[in-house]
Amino acid sequence: MKLRIAITAGLLHLVLVIIGAAELNLPGDNFAARAIRFYASLSAANANYSFFAPSVGSPLRATFHFTDADGRQYSEDTDAQAREVTLRFGNMVDAFRNKIDNEPVRRSIAASWSGRVLAKYPAATKVRFVLDEYQIPTMAEYRAGQTMSWKEDYVAQFERRRKP
């Protein structure tokens, strides 16, 4: 009996896995639908498996250009970390793409991130946040002479608040 319950529960769970994999939304907003959605999220049964699919997009890169009081300039970008950290920061950079129509949120993300990085450079007075998108030509275009390049997607500049 216990095994039958386990098998049935397992099969029902796999039905949710199929629904998640097919990227279908459970209809309804009643208690049962919400409970199933909660369970699916908790168990990751709602995961979709669209890794590099259906196509491989163009990644974004965030770069911070600092200027200190003497006019010296230096930069830091999000790719210069351990691979695991770069991947996670990369996802955060992609948050910009997801909020493309929401300028206040994009500006807030830029300010938040710049503030964090600025804290690491006490001498810096200004930071310029630049978001670039990597442009990759097709193989045929590359053979014809086109090359890879970074295209500026978003720029914001911030100054350190002066102490009263």
Added chain:
Amino acid sequence: MKQKLIADWNSFWTKPASAKPLAVLRIATALILLVQAYFVAPHFLEIYGSDGVLQGALRAQFDNSPVPGIYELANWFARFGVTEMTILAGLAALYLYAVVSLLLGRHTRMAAVLLWLCHVTLSTGHVSSYGLDTFVSIILFYFLWMPVGAAYSLDVASGRTESEPSAEARVSLRILQLHLSIAYLACGLDKAAGIQWWNGEAIWRSLLLPVYAHGDFTWLARFPLLAKLAGWGTLLVECGYPVGMWFPRLRKLTLVSIIGLHLGIFFFLGLHLFALVMMAFSFSAFGVNAEPEAALETEGWRGLIPLPVRRTLVR
């Protein structure tokens, strides 16, 4: 006919199996999570803290999961005067304790519960989460229910847990195998829906992405057929997974192919931990022998899929 079907169904789900495949997955997952913790630790507050990259309430902008995460947890505890730093430090300590306990198989069930809670709190709906977190969430959720401590564990060594082959282990293994089959098929079909995997551009682009690229692959543009074949190969391996893994004659080839695919991801795309967790998942579900030793002695080696009981009796 009907009775045979019922017998095959029952054998498929309940024939006692060793918990070794589950234990291999437990150990591999714990090791991968330890490595991940080593790399993420220096940036832990930057990623998860309210003074981090996404500060304050901005974090909630990206959380579309119904499951409460670190942001909600910190807010809730703030009512009692507990700071977010204390919560994060506590979570990190619990996480490490649970990973090590899971690795050793010491109070395995409790460790699995603790680790799953920590992982869900940190990664579900978090803007920094990626494919690795998704699969770790899937695996850790299964660890809550499956007898992952019934082999290669201190629980077995100390007599706290029995290591006898069990129907629970078989049910667990089948669920893992079916889940993987669904995941790879979905992944393959999703790729096949785009033109890039058919004309080789997906391989070309993947190898040139600065985040992932390991080396200069621009020479590939002179050999587009090679990129095209690699794209087709990926589609074949992923879409063929749910077929190949369930046919004994194809299983070894399918397993080698999928491990090869993930080795490619490891070396050429640099998605090290993701590739490792996927290899560990497939290898433990389909590559580790789950047949009880006594059965093996009488049946001999017949590949990795257990023969139906009916055939064993005829022999």
